[in-house]
Amino acid sequence: MHVVVNAAASADGKLSTRRREQVTISGPDDFARVDRLRAASDAVLVGVGTVLADDPHLTLDDPTREGETRGDAGNPARVVVDSSGRTPLDARVLDDAATTYVVVAGEATADRRAALADAGAEVFVAGDERVALPEALSKLGERGVGELMVEGGGEIIYSLFEAELVDELSLYVGSLVIGGREAPTPADGPGFVESFPQLSLRDVTRVDDGVLLQYDVVGRSER
Numbered sequence: 001m002h003v004v005v006n007a008a009a010s011a012d013g014k015l016s017t018r019r020r021e022q023v024t025i026s027g028p029d030d031f032a033r034v035d036r037l038r039a040a041s042d043a044v045l046v047g048v049g050t051v052l053a054d055d056p057h058l059t060l061d062d063p064t065r066e067g068e069t070r071g072d073a074g075n076p077a078r079v080v081v082d083s084s085g086r087t088p089l090d091a092r093v094l095d096d097a098a099t100t101y102v103v104v105a106g107e108a109t110a111d112r113r114a115a116l117a118d119a120g121a122e123v124f125v126a127g128d129e130r131v132a133l134p135e136a137l138s139k140l141g142e143r144g145v146g147e148l149m150v151e152g153g154g155e156i157i158y159s160l161f162e163a164e165l166v167d168e169l170s171l172y173v174g175s176l177v178i179g180g181r182e183a184p185t186p187a188d189g190p191g192f193v194e195s196f197p198q199l200s201l202r203d204v205t206r207v208d209d210g211v212l213l214q215y216d217v218v219g220r221s222e223r
């Protein structure tokens with residue numbers, strides 16, 4: 001599987017506010033690029049924190065791109081990583097616009113799994129207490145996902161880097177300052193202290209009033 005992480009950060013490196021409310025960081029050209037990236041992906045993955053904060057739809061904004069998509073149902077599949085099944089039953093990702101996988105851990109109750117399935121999700125288990133990401137991605141691969149786009153947030157992105165599952169990072173840096181020590185960043189979690197994911201800068205492009213940084217992940221480095 002090929003995994004691309006895409007995120008938009010402010011000039012001071014924040015994904016959203018300390019209230020975890022969505023901020024429009026990208027401009028129109030960057031949103032169009034994100035849409036093309038979605039169209040080229042078999043599935044788009046987020047953590048349940050992003051579902052709870054943003055209630056995203058994760059479909060293509062431009063329906064004319066649906067013909068380009070690699071997914072079966074017009075739009076790429078949607079994936080929510082959600083250990084205990086906290087995804088609200090009226091979440092927009094559970095509508096019938098695309099297949100939606102909710103990946104839970106063994107701790108998710110049978111009732112909650114059934115409720116999510118009734119609401120339209122295809123639920124599967126990976127891990128015991130928290131979703132085990134290597135197993136989750138392996139099971140997505142068995143379901144035909146070869147190109148996976150990750151749209152955040154910071155907790156899930158950190159865990160994917162920690163598990164060495166990321167191949168590429170596209171980071172759009174917009175021209176605003178959000179601030180806040182508690183505001184999410186592109187890689188939160190506990191943070192790395194001795195061995196750090198090492199990136200190789202492939203491209204830098206001015207987009208809208210910001211900069212798109214495109215990296216390949218090349219391994220780990222000790223600092």
Ligand SMILES: NC(=O)C1=CN([C@@H]2O[C@H](COP(=O)(O)OP(=O)(O)OC[C@H]3O[C@@H](n4cnc5c(N)ncnc54)[C@H](OP(=O)(O)O)[C@@H]3O)[C@@H](O)[C@H]2O)C=CC1
Binds near residue numbers: 051159
């Ligand atoms: N600017 C941008 O590009 C984007 C911004 N955002 C912003 O980010 C914020 C949300 O980010 P964040 O709160 O970090 O949430 P995430 O979307 O990263 O979801 C985190 C949750 O995923 C669940 N999870 C399950 N398994 C794992 C695992 N192995 N590793 C990590 N998490 C796991 C956890 O909940 P549980 O244990 O219950 O399963 C965890 O709390 C919002 O403010 C949103 O607006 C989000 C996306 C893009």
Ligand SMILES: Nc1nc(O)c(N)c(N[C@@H]2O[C@H](COP(=O)(O)O)[C@@H](O)[C@H]2O)n1
Binds near residue numbers: 057
């Ligand atoms: N690329 C990008 N730029 C921004 O400025 C953003 N705020 C985000 N947020 C992400 O987009 C999701 C919304 O998706 P829908 O439009 O509802 O399909 C949101 O949940 C974040 O993942 N992204």
